[in-house]
Amino acid sequence: MANKVKFERENVVRVASQLFWQKGFHATSTRDLQEAVNMRPGSIYSAFGSKEGLYSESLKDYTVQMKNQIEGFLSSADTVLGGLRAFVENVVIKTKDCSPSAICMLVKANSEFAEKDSNLYELSLELAAQFEAYLTQLFTQAINKGELGDTLTAVEYARFFQVQFTGLRGYFNRPGVEQLAQPMINQMFMLIKKL
Amino acid sequence: MANKVKFERENVVRVASQLFWQKGFHATSTRDLQEAVNMRPGSIYSAFGSKEGLYSESLKDYTVQMKNQIEGFLSSADTVLGGLRAFVENVVIKTKDCSPSAICMLVKANSEFAEKDSNLYELSLELAAQFEAYLTQLFTQAINKGELGDTLTAVEYARFFQVQFTGLRGYFNRPGVEQLAQPMINQMFMLIKKL
DNA sequence: TTTTAACTTGAACAGTCGCTCAAAATCAAA
DNA sequence: TTTGATTTTGAGCGACTGTTCAAGTTAAAA
Numbered sequence: 396m397a398n399k400v401k402f403e404r405e406n407v408v409r410v411a412s413q414l415f416w417q418k419g420f421h422a423t424s425t426r427d428l429q430e431a432v433n434m435r436p437g438s439i440y441s442a443f444g445s446k447e448g449l450y451s452e453s454l455k456d457y458t459v460q461m462k463n464q465i466e467g468f469l470s471s472a473d474t475v476l477g478g479l480r481a482f483v484e485n486v487v488i489k490t491k492d493c494s495p496s497a498i499c500m501l502v503k504a505n506s507e508f509a510e511k512d513s514n515l516y517e518l519s520l521e522l523a524a525q526f527e528a529y530l531t532q533l534f535t536q537a538i539n540k541g542e543l544g545d546t547l548t549a550v551e552y553a554r555f556f557q558v559q560f561t562g563l564r565g566y567f568n569r570p571g572v573e574q575l576a577q578p579m580i581n582q583m584f585m586l587i588k589k590l
Numbered sequence: 591m592a593n594k595v596k597f598e599r600e601n602v603v604r605v606a607s608q609l610f611w612q613k614g615f616h617a618t619s620t621r622d623l624q625e626a627v628n629m630r631p632g633s634i635y636s637a638f639g640s641k642e643g644l645y646s647e648s649l650k651d652y653t654v655q656m657k658n659q660i661e662g663f664l665s666s667a668d669t670v671l672g673g674l675r676a677f678v679e680n681v682v683i684k685t686k687d688c689s690p691s692a693i694c695m696l697v698k699a700n701s702e703f704a705e706k707d708s709n710l711y712e713l714s715l716e717l718a719a720q721f722e723a724y725l726t727q728l729f730t731q732a733i734n735k736g737e738l739g740d741t742l743t744a745v746e747y748a749r750f751f752q753v754q755f756t757g758l759r760g761y762f763n764r765p766g767v768e769q770l771a772q773p774m775i776n777q778m779f780m781l782i783k784k785l
Numbered sequence: 786t787t788t789t790a791a792c793t794t795g796a797a798c799a800g801t802c803g804c805t806c807a808a809a810a811t812c813a814a815a
Numbered sequence: 816t817t818t819g820a821t822t823t824t825g826a827g828c829g830a831c832t833g834t835t836c837a838a839g840t841t842a843a844a845a
Binding site for chain 2: 417418419421422495496498502503505506507509511520523554555557558559560561562563565566568569570575579582586
């Protein structure tokens, strides 16, 4: 005794995620979203509760997608560092045209939500902490496999990676510097190994 | 035969700058600004033309202030690198409470304005390019003074500095990681010297 | 086929947005 | 003191915001 939902929740979230990533939360209107996901306000609000609810689900999905992407590169690489390098190269170099922004959506979120007690700010912190924990796992593997020395702990490598990665993505969020990407990524991984 | 303006343009821009830096352009309403600078809409609009005009002037002022700050640290330091280090330490560590955000306002601007042909996006690019040119000057001095080798060119040092600095500021835009700041800054300047 | 709970629709609400402009206030020059 | 150009004021405009909900549509269960 029911009617079935006519939209695929995964697709809707993915489309919303792209729009939010591109324009940011505040500059994306609910009418922008309605058009992008082809749903009327009532359906959106019954499915996600609010604009904030949809953003929340979009940001969570973004981090899942990012981890999936890393897993993909890891599974077709000989080493953990090789997988991470392929991931960084893909994000910084190859997706310049098809990605809504060079800057990580998590970083954008952390930058946009200023009030320290807002739900979305706290969500961005939580997801960033999860991602750091995930990276720490990967660097633990890299150390155990002998790819890296143990002058730094895994979490220290993870922090260093994040600083470099965020810094690079910010730097390449502009036109005309494409040819600098590969040498700077080479430098980044050279530094990781020499730390 | 006239009336004189009753506000000090510099102060108004500085206050507006803090608010924009904290909340971002889209999340700052003209009524927020009116209250913060204690001016009525008519006065603001006759002085700055639009919300965008006031933001534009605020962002320009921000970069001037940042350069002034660097000049201050340079003039009371023995070396260029020492001055830059004092600046970085001051920004990342000491201003955690009194600064609207750990993240550079220029980086926030570059991240917020997605449309590549918008005035404010192009302004953020222009100011970032100016800042890179300024840093390049400083690293040219550092090389000439023998503080750094010349395996990298001045502009390459400047790019490396920006990536590190932006990455660090992004990483420290969260609570509970304060004690990591000094070691990571030490690491940053160790790397610059060893490049 | 009828019933009925679930889903979709889109007009519309109350509030906020960036911004305008006629009127009032101000003060240097005449 | 009068004049008149300039600045300040704040009510209010039209557009847009996030969100609601009564009415319409759908399809599984009876």
